[in-house]
Amino acid sequence: MRYNQLGKRMIVLTVLAMFAHGAASQSFAEDSASSGTADGKTVRVLVVYHSLSGNTERMANGVADGVKRVAGAVAIVKKIEAVKKEDLEAADGIVLGSPAYFANIAGKMKLAIDDWNWKLKVDFTDKVGGAFATGGGQTGGKEHVVVSLLLFMLNNRMIVAGPLYEDEEGKDIWGELGASAMTGPLDPGVGPHELDAARRLGERVAKIAKKMKSK
Numbered sequence: 001m002r003y004n005q006l007g008k009r010m011i012v013l014t015v016l017a018m019f020a021h022g023a024a025s026q027s028f029a030e031d032s033a034s035s036g037t038a039d040g041k042t043v044r045v046l047v048v049y050h051s052l053s054g055n056t057e058r059m060a061n062g063v064a065d066g067v068k069r070v071a072g073a074v075a076i077v078k079k080i081e082a083v084k085k086e087d088l089e090a091a092d093g094i095v096l097g098s099p100a101y102f103a104n105i106a107g108k109m110k111l112a113i114d115d116w117n118w119k120l121k122v123d124f125t126d127k128v129g130g131a132f133a134t135g136g137g138q139t140g141g142k143e144h145v146v147v148s149l150l151l152f153m154l155n156n157r158m159i160v161a162g163p164l165y166e167d168e169e170g171k172d173i174w175g176e177l178g179a180s181a182m183t184g185p186l187d188p189g190v191g192p193h194e195l196d197a198a199r200r201l202g203e204r205v206a207k208i209a210k211k212m213k214s215k
């Protein structure tokens with residue numbers, strides 16, 4: 001396929017993907033109104049990510065799908081540069097996702113989240129948090145990125161959570177630190193199990209935020 005044909009096909013696929021996700025709302029007020037849950041009880045989860053080649057964005061949309069499994073919960077998905085102080089303040093839960101850049105949080109994301117505290121002076125107390133990462137390598141630092149994002153949250157007085165798992169009989173149960181996807185040549189893109197982890201993460205954060213809100 002010629003490069004310009006490939007480019008056109010990519011644009012069409014991107015637009016279709018946006019519509020498949022209902023072209024996520026831009027604010028919680030908009031989303032609550034459209035879901036008919038603007039009653040003060042709506043659980044609002046903000047999913048924030050940085051992504052240049054789309055992998056972390058796919059995971060972010062997976063997290064939002066998981067949030068929507070919880071009755072009364074809504075998700076807003078935003079790129080890091082689009083997040084405003086009011087988004088952060090309105091959120092009951094905040095899930096952050098970053099690609100591993102040299103085994104660490106992408107610089108753009110780190111600068112922004114530092115400012116949330118330092119410049120915007122957001123009070124994150126008792127908001128529920130979760131984290132996810134993508135990385136090209138098998139041991140390229142994805143888990144380190146997840147833990148670093150969780151440390152930011154703990155340091156900012158948030159409550160953090162990861163996805164839950166159980167075996168088919170429900171006998172063996174366990175939790176994980178967050179969600180991640182290996183995206184490099186050995187396992188390109190975001191696979192079904194990785195997307196499942198993202199959904200579980202969104203669901204868990206929304207469930208805990210709902211419990212916190214009902215108190």
Ligand SMILES: Cc1cc2nc3c(=O)[nH]c(=O)nc-3n(C[C@H](O)[C@H](O)[C@H](O)COP(=O)(O)O)c2cc1C
Nearest residue numbers: 051052053054055056099102103134135136137140
């Ligand atoms: C500047 C830069 C540094 C990277 N460093 C790492 C790394 O240390 N470990 C790793 O596993 N992948 C690394 N990668 C690969 C990305 O983490 C990976 O492709 C990721 O899925 C990209 O996310 P995106 O598609 O959402 O942009 C790096 C990519 C870039 C652009």
